Amino acid sequence: MHSESICITVDGEHIEGTFAVPRTGVPGILFVHGWTGSQQSDLKSAREIAALGCVCLTFDLRGHAATEALRMSVTPRQNLHDVVAAYDALVSHPMVDRSSIAVIGSSYGAYLATILTSFRPVRWLSLRVPALYRDEHWSLAKGQLDRLDLTHYRNSPVGPDDNRALAACARFDGDVLAVESENDHLVPHMTVANYVAAFRHARSLTYRVIAGADHALSEKESRAAYASLLVGWVREMVLGAR
Incomplete structure (x- = not known):
């Protein structure tokens, strides 16, 4: 905080x-x-968090929304480029403090968010049902990956030495929120446990399980529980930093 002196004109006189x-x-x-x-799935939370005094940016990854025609050919590498470009757009906003950036990712977006921290400074990182992919899939078309192979991989113990996303987690030294869905058929507990275990140097780690929730938060109650958890965590982080 700093002070700026001003002169206020009133009734032909001046007051300081x-x-x-x-x-x-x-x-x-x-x-x-x-x-x-x-990005439609994030707009409600973005508006709530913006009300806390933040600048929020949502966007559509390539292969989605207006570019859905690319879905079967876009690669994780290309989608990371999307995330980096969106990050750079956010920090270019004149109101944004470049040292106070949070990234909130869900599933595949959480996977990309962790890797982003290897290329750009991130202070707060929120991961909901973070998915995990083999490093050798990095330049392959995401929409054509073998689902059975992914299921096997996600049910296996994996460490930072064997996965680029987990390696990024091991280097991250900010604050983390990790959220698991109790009845998730796409991202099992083992995957979330691999992520949580990888955060060896995090300033703080908050881990929560949404009871009865599936991967997509299909039920209204699950969506409300996650929204409350996310906004509460961001409020704690943001207000604690001021």
């Missing part, structure tokens, strides 16, 4: 005043949706 002004801008929040999703 002082602005108390934050030295930095406001936190920036980047949302990364999951595979087959879109």
Whole structure:
């Protein structure tokens, strides 16, 4: 916080005043949706978090929404480029404090969000049902990966030495929120456990399980529980940093 003196004109006279002004801008929040999703799923949470005094950015990964025709050919590498470009757009906003960036990812978007931290500074990282993919799939078409192979991989113990996303988690030193769905048929408990275990240097780690929830948060109650958890965590992080 710093002070700025001003002169206020009133009735032909002058009075002195002082602005108390934050030295930095406001936190920036980047949302990364999951595979087959879109930014529409994040807009409600983005509006709630923006009301806390943040600048939020939602966007559509290539292969989704207006570019759905690319879905069967786009690769994780290309989608990471999307995330990096969106991050750069967020930090270019004149109100955003570049040292106060949060990334909120779901499923495939959470996987990409962790890798983003290897290329751009991130202070807060929220991962809901983070998916995991083999490193050798990095430049393959995401929509054509073998689902049975993915299921086997996600039910296996995997460490930071064997996966680029988990390696990024091991290097991350900010605050983390990890959210699991109790009845998730796509991202099993083992996958979430691999992520949680990888955060060896995180400043803080909050791990929650949404009871009765499936992967997509199909039920209204599950969506409400996640929204409350997410907004509460962001409020704690943002207000604690001010």
